[in-house]
Amino acid sequence: MRKQISAIDVHHHFIPSFYTEALYRQGIKVVAGAPLPSWNPERSLGAMDINGVRTAITSISSPGVYFGNREEAVSLARRCNEYAREIKELYPGRFGSFAILPMPLPKEATQEAIYSLDTLKAEGIVLLASTRGKFLGDPDFEELMLELDKRNAVVFVHPDIHPSSETLGLKTPGFILEFLCDTTRAAVNLIYTGTLEKYPRIKWILAHAGGFLPYVAWRISLGNLLPEISERTPQGIMTYLRRFYFDTALSPSPFAMAALKELVEPDHILFGSDFPFAPEPLFVHQREELSTLKEFDPSTLAGIDRGHALKLFPNLAMKGEVSGKAPIFDRVNLSTAIKFQVIKRFVSLASRARKR
Numbered sequence: 001m002r003k004q005i006s007a008i009d010v011h012h013h014f015i016p017s018f019y020t021e022a023l024y025r026q027g028i029k030v031v032a033g034a035p036l037p038s039w040n041p042e043r044s045l046g047a048m049d050i051n052g053v054r055t056a057i058t059s060i061s062s063p064g065v066y067f068g069n070r071e072e073a074v075s076l077a078r079r080c081n082e083y084a085r086e087i088k089e090l091y092p093g094r095f096g097s098f099a100i101l102p103m104p105l106p107k108e109a110t111q112e113a114i115y116s117l118d119t120l121k122a123e124g125i126v127l128l129a130s131t132r133g134k135f136l137g138d139p140d141f142e143e144l145m146l147e148l149d150k151r152n153a154v155v156f157v158h159p160d161i162h163p164s165s166e167t168l169g170l171k172t173p174g175f176i177l178e179f180l181c182d183t184t185r186a187a188v189n190l191i192y193t194g195t196l197e198k199y200p201r202i203k204w205i206l207a208h209a210g211g212f213l214p215y216v217a218w219r220i221s222l223g224n225l226l227p228e229i230s231e232r233t234p235q236g237i238m239t240y241l242r243r244f245y246f247d248t249a250l251s252p253s254p255f256a257m258a259a260l261k262e263l264v265e266p267d268h269i270l271f272g273s274d275f276p277f278a279p280e281p282l283f284v285h286q287r288e289e290l291s292t293l294k295e296f297d298p299s300t301l302a303g304i305d306r307g308h309a310l311k312l313f314p315n316l317a318m319k320g321e322v323s324g325k326a327p328i329f330d331r332v333n334l335s336t337a338i339k340f341q342v343i344k345r346f347v348s349l350a351s352r353a354r355k356r
Contacts, residue, residue: 004052005048005049005052005053005054006052006054006305006306007051007052007053007054007055007271007305007306008053008054008055008056008057008270008271008305008306008309008310008313008316009048009053009055009056009057009271009272009273009275010057010156010205010247010270010271010272010309011057011059011156011158011207011247011249011272011273011274012044012053012056012057012058012059012272012273012274012275013039013058013059013060013061013274013275013276013277014039014041014044014058014059014060014083014084014087015036015037015038015039015060015061015276016039016079016080016083018079018083019060019076019080020036020038022065022067022072022076023036023063026067028063031061031062031063031175031277032062032159032160032161032173032174032175032178032179033172033173033174033175033176034173034175034277037276037277037279038276039276041087041090041091041095043276044056044058044095044275044276045091045094046280047273047275047276047280047283048094050280050283050284051273051283051284051287052287052305053271053273054093054094054306055093055094055095055096055316056094056095056096056273056275057095057096057097057098057123057124057156057313058084058087058095058096058097058098059097059098059100059126059156059158060080060100060126061158061277062128062158062159062160062161062179063128063160063161064100064103064128064131064160065077065080065100065101065102066102066103066104066105066131066132070102070105070108073102073105073108074102074105074108074112076102077099077100077101077102077112078112078115080099080100081097081099081100081112081115081116081120081122082120084097084099084120084122085097085120085121085122093316093318096122096123096313096316097120097122097123098122098123098124098125098126098154098156099112099113099116099117099120099122099124099125099126100126101113101116101125101126101127101144103127103128103131104131104132104134104138104140104141106140106141106143106144107143109141109144110143110144110147113125113144113147113148113153114147117151117153118151123154123313123315123316124153124154124155124156124203124205124312124313125148125153125154125155125156126155126156126157126158127155127156127157127158128157128158128159128160128182129157129158129159129160129182129183129185129186129187130159130160130162130182130185130186131160132163133162133163133164135185135186135189136157136186136189136190136195137186137189137190137192137193137195138189138193139193145195145198145199145202146199148199148202149199149200149201149202150201152201152202152203152328153201153202153203154202154203154205154312154313155202155203155204155205156205156207157183157186157187157204157205157206157207158183158207159178159179159180159181159182159183159186159207159208159211160179160182161174161178161179161182162178162181162182162185165178165181165182175277179207179208179211180208180211180212181211181212182211183206183207183208183210183211183213184210184211184212184213184216187204187206187210187211187213187241187244188213188220190204190240191220191223191233191237191240191241192223192229192232192233193232194231194232194233196240196243197232197233197234197235197240197331198331200243200328200329200330200331201328201329201330203243203245203312203326204243204244204245205244205245205246205247205270205312206244206245206246206247207247207249207272207274208247208249208250208251208272208274209246209247209248209249209251209256209257209260210244210246210260213241213244214246214256214259214260214262214263214264215259217238217241217263220237220241221236221237221238221241223237224236224237241263242263242264242265242268243329244264244268245264245268245269245270245312246260246264246268246269246270247269247270247271247272248269248270248271248272248286248290248304249272249273249274249278249286250274250278250282250286252286252289252290252293253289254293254294254295257269257293257295257296258295261295261296266296266300266303266304266308267303267307267308267311267324268308269300269303269304269308270304270308270309270312271290271304271305271306271309273286273287290304307324310323310324311323311324311325311326312326
């Protein structure tokens, strides 16, 4: 066992027996190429103690709770969220929760988000990058975004398997590659649709180091040159890219972390394990890999372990511990607006010249 049990795991799944039964009724025993693991709170606690994790913020993974029946989705989401609250109370200080919503049902998802944040006091919300083919940033989710923005909510974005991924004919397990595509597409869509500009108080955590996002950030920023995109991103695309938070789940390699280190401030990098889909030996391996990274100094590694998460979740601080504060962003300010009006003017002129 590690000498100090202090880390916060922001990517830690729980799979209650009633949720497993609901998946089995749908014929689902494998998720994105990975067998559905068995789980109970004691298994999580054992893995957490071995790996020096004090608090795990639990979430439901893909495929979520909606399988075509509205009432069943609403009921299953509520049951999952109330169970998450129960284990938080049963094991004080050891668990937090990201509430699952009956996406992609806009009204029902909004109602469950309000109940989970206001009544159950969940640490945040988990949203699949896409549900039934519909990505985050879709206009159907405007009401949900408004309520999350009002509450300065933290949203953990976890991938799903998009229907288009299932028609590719590739034999690669979905969790290896397609999951990363789903997260990347959703993140870009949140920026390009203007969702991040319109709802700046939502704090977004992207699973698995953001998929491919850090690597393709510069290319994505070329959207600044397209008038129809630059209008919805008045602060410049890189500004929005750097607002995302990223977890290290299944990504604690020097390749991924070097790209991430160049893109965002260190305090936007958080520890995540992906337990129990990443079982105990892989949990240990990730912790060891992360601790030996030369990309980060000891202070940054300590922050990834705990301090950076505390800025988002100050309620998880121990007695006498200083948590810091996550920045709260706002919509475009005047100086930035003027700057990007100049850029937009240049883009417009270039566009017209190109069409001559």
